[in-house]
Amino acid sequence: MLPDLLVASKSDEASRSMLDYILEKEAFTQSESDKIMEHGNFILAVFDERHLYLDNIEKFLSDNRVEAKGVIFLSRHSSKADIKSITVHPTGNFSGALLGGKPGTLTLSYPVAMSASLRYLKENFSGDNFEITFEATHHGPLLNMMNYYIEIGTTEKQWEDREALEVVRGAIFDREDRKYETFVGIGGGHYMPKITEYFLKNNINLGHMIPKYALDSITEDMILQAVEKTPGCKGFIMDKKGTKAQARDLLKKISDERELEIVTI
Structure with missing residues (x-):
């Protein structure tokens, strides 16, 4: 089985803190590279x-x-x-690319691992x-590998919180990947509250997540990208109140054509 690559950034204070904690607790050794x-x-x-601009991850791996x-x-x-928080999310941009990546381009999500991390x-x-x-899905980098972010927010006090660092370590190294049915989440605020709540009560995995604020200009192509870049996608978990009518119509069209399921919550 291929390993997961952990990426830390010296330009990110929380990333440095997470890195130091992981190296303290896990027995990493130098590879041939x-x-x-x-x-x-x-x-x-x-x-x-910063990670946001590391579009060369695949080349870095190949070179090494x-x-x-x-x-x-x-x-x-x-x-x-x-707000004090620990979050996970996929990467990509539904419209512009103010923080890395490419406009209107999503990357491959990592539903099994990302979902397992949040459960843990x-x-x-x-x-x-x-x-x-x-x-919700947001920002760079642009890459063609499954990936997700795990984040601690929002101040130095939280970044150095040993209990927060320990649970993040566990969410990576001790997570239990489960091959549940996989869905794209759509609707609601940036933190996808109803979809997160539904996820925690049901045996599913989630890949890309499209928030309400992205639905003003959402296109069929973008929704299809979310499906195609969510490996094993079976359909959508839709926050009905948090999804605009135009997007609901697009979802129905795509689901009918692709034989995808829509779970309305």
């Missing part, structure tokens, strides 16, 4: 630049003669409201007043 460390079914690479199944980015989470976080963290949730 001086740019990659390895441990069990994981490899690890550290970059100077290693392969990986998927990529997990260790990152800080930003919130205007300064929810089941094992008892930290004070942290919100644990999915986020």
Whole structure:
């Protein structure tokens, strides 16, 4: 089985903190390449630049003669409201590309691993007043490998919280990947509240997630991208109140043509 690649960024304070904690707790050793460390079914690479712009991950792996199944980015989470949180999310842009990636382009989501990480976080963290949730698909980098972000937010106090760091470590190394039916989530706010709640109560995996704010200009092509870049996608989990009528019509058209399921919540 191919390993997962963990990516840390020296330009991201939370990423550095997560990296230091993981290296303290997990027995990584140098691989044949001086740019990659390895441990069990994981490899690890550290970059100077922010993850958002690491469009060269595949070339980096090829240059170092290693392969990986998927990529997990260790990152800080930003919130205007300064909410304490631990989140996971897929990558890509539904319209513009203000934070890396390419406009109107999604990357391959990693439903089995990302969903397993969120389950672990929810089941094992008892930290004070942290919100644990999915986020909608957003930002770069642009790559052709399955990937997701795991983030701690939003200040240095949270980035250095040992309990938060431990549960993130566990959500990566001790997660239990389950081959449940996989869906694209659509509708609701950026943190996909109803979809996160439904996910936690049901045996499913989630890939790309399309929030309400992206639906003003959503196209059939973008919805199809979300389906095609969610491996094993069976259909949609739709927050009906959080999904505009135009998008509901597109969903029905696509589902009828592709024989996909729509689960309305």
